[in-house]
Amino acid sequence: xxxxxxxxxxxxxxxxxxxxxxxxxxxxxxxxxxxxxxxxxxxxxxxxxxxxxxxxxxxxxxxxxxxxxxxxxxxxxxxxxxxxxxxxxxxxxxxxxxxxxxxxxxxxxxxx
Amino acid sequence: xxxxxxxxxxxxxxxxxxxxxxxxxxxxxxxxxxxxxxxxxxxxxxxxxxxxxxxxxxxxxxxxxxxxxxxxxxxxxxxxxxxxxxxxxxxxxxxxxxxxxxxxxxxxxxxxxxx
Numbered sequence: 020x021x022x023x024x025x026x027x028x029x030x031x032x033x034x035x036x037x038x039x040x041x042x043x044x045x046x047x048x049x050x051x052x053x054x055x056x057x058x059x060x061x062x063x064x065x066x067x068x069x070x071x072x073x074x075x076x077x078x079x080x081x082x083x084x085x086x087x088x089x090x091x092x093x094x095x096x097x098x099x100x101x102x103x104x105x106x107x108x109x110x111x112x113x114x115x116x117x118x119x120x121x122x123x124x125x126x127x128x129x130x131x
Numbered sequence: 132x133x134x135x136x137x138x139x140x141x142x143x144x145x146x147x148x149x150x151x152x153x154x155x156x157x158x159x160x161x162x163x164x165x166x167x168x169x170x171x172x173x174x175x176x177x178x179x180x181x182x183x184x185x186x187x188x189x190x191x192x193x194x195x196x197x198x199x200x201x202x203x204x205x206x207x208x209x210x211x212x213x214x215x216x217x218x219x220x221x222x223x224x225x226x227x228x229x230x231x232x233x234x235x236x237x238x239x240x241x242x243x244x245x246x
Contacts, residue, residue: 053234062238062239063235065235100214109173118176119160
């Protein structure tokens with residue numbers, strides 16, 4: 020079965036430190052990969068996507084994600100975390116002809 | 132409109148009553164999805180509409196749930212005989228194509244509370 024895994028329910032990081040939120044996928048073919056963010060009491064917002072090309076994708080709010088085909092991963096990264104980055108992050112995968120699959124989400128806490 | 136609009140934003144209903152949740156997608160978006168999110172948890176797929184194709188209803192949890200999309204635009208999710216376990220945030224998303232290439236735009240959701 021096709022799936023997207025976010026192995027960490029929660030990630031804690033100190034402000035100013037780099038952050039990584041992990042995502043691996045098990046989707047056949049060459050899926051499109053996405054990150055979405057959900058801030059408290061707000062809807063999901065698109066952060067970034069990978070379709071093809073450069074393995075390092077840059078998105079909103081200083082986030083970037085690294086695609087690794089051999090490891091079927093698409094980890095979200097930011098060089099310097101902000102307290103305001105605290106939110107729920109979802110990884111998603113899409114392949115033509117199939118519906119998008121979302122991971123279970125990872126809650127990021129950035130401590131001042 | 133500029134974004135995906137959902138109404139109502141909050142709904143409190145008594146157990147056993149029927150509720151209707153509305154989603155207005157972005158104009159021209161052919162794909163529309165309904166998801167359910169419980170207590171800040173993951174997204175549970177409910178149903179997917181794509182153009183004039185038959186909807187993918189594989190995520191609907193029971194026959195109390197149904198959805199329609201009129202004229203390829205507005206969608207209504209109906210929950211009959213609501214139960215307390217139906218309490219959740221119901222999210223609607225639309226996309227320009229089948230949902231992948233351009234990602235989704237999500238609405239702010241309808242928070243349903245069944246008492």
